[in-house]
Amino acid sequence: QEQYFNSNEGYKVISIGNYSEAGTYVETGNFISKSYHKQVERYILNSGDLAMILNDKTAIGTIIGRVLLVDKDDTYVMNQRTMRLTPKQEVSSKYIQLLINSDFVHSRIVGMAKPGTQIYVNTDDILNFTLYLPIVKDEQDAIASFLLDFEKEVATLNQRLNKTRQIKQGMMQELLTGKTRLVNRNLKEVVHG
Known part of the structure; x- marks a missing residue:
């Protein structure tokens, strides 16, 4: 082919x-x-x-x-x-x-x-x-649907985790280089520049 x-x-x-x-x-x-x-x-x-x-x-x-x-x-x-x-x-x-x-x-x-x-x-x-599988197709479909929805939720959470890690990396770079300063020790106020 x-x-x-x-x-x-x-x-x-x-x-x-x-x-x-x-x-x-x-x-x-x-x-x-x-x-x-x-x-x-x-x-x-x-x-x-x-x-x-x-x-x-x-x-x-x-x-x-x-x-x-x-x-x-x-x-x-x-x-x-x-x-x-x-x-x-x-x-x-x-x-x-x-x-x-x-x-x-x-x-x-x-x-x-x-x-x-x-x-x-x-x-x-x-x-x-x-x-081995359930005899009734509706039950098979329900199980598959549940697992696929669960998979989507895990993928969404992983995307959110990756995005949060990227934000953390960016903040670390800004804080450690002095580009951004913490004014309040409780992390409630951040000053840029």
């Missing part, structure tokens, strides 16, 4: 570089022109599909077995060593994504990895892998 790659437009190519340790998509700028639709048709992913990476460049397996949730039809095409998982209609794709990317399941997948230039798992390893 690599002979079809370009960096401008078309289907976004999902390959090893697109997976983060958290199981989120990393943009790499690799595309396959839609004019090659017939040649890549069987690799085109659909909304709700999960793309799983079957190998890892690291010996500890930071991304092996991670899955990306495809959110749009006719947008992504999978490259080599990527496996398409299409959940049954009664199974929540978001729940499966969170479950497979969880530390518990990920460590089990890493445990199945075979050695090589890059560690890897086979499609049969994944097809024979057992996952």
Whole structure:
């Protein structure tokens, strides 16, 4: 498929570089022109599909077995060593994504990895892998929604923490260079210049 790659437009190519340790998509700028639709048709992913990476460049397996949730039809095409998982209609794709990317399941997948230039798992390893999940899809969706909301809250708090650290660094620089002075020992009054 690599002979079809370009960096401008078309289907976004999902390959090893697109997976983060958290199981989120990393943009790499690799595309396959839609004019090659017939040649890549069987690799085109659909909304709700999960793309799983079957190998890892690291010996500890930071991304092996991670899955990306495809959110749009006719947008992504999978490259080599990527496996398409299409959940049954009664199974929540978001729940499966969170479950497979969880530390518990990920460590089990890493445990199945075979050695090589890059560690890897086979499609049969994944097809024979057992996952336990709530029977009712509504419960799966509710759990996924709760966890995703929680993830967003953690991300917001981390952003706030990083911003506060930046402000602290700026204040330290100003206070330690004498650019800003503390007039009141209780830190209630700051004088600039």
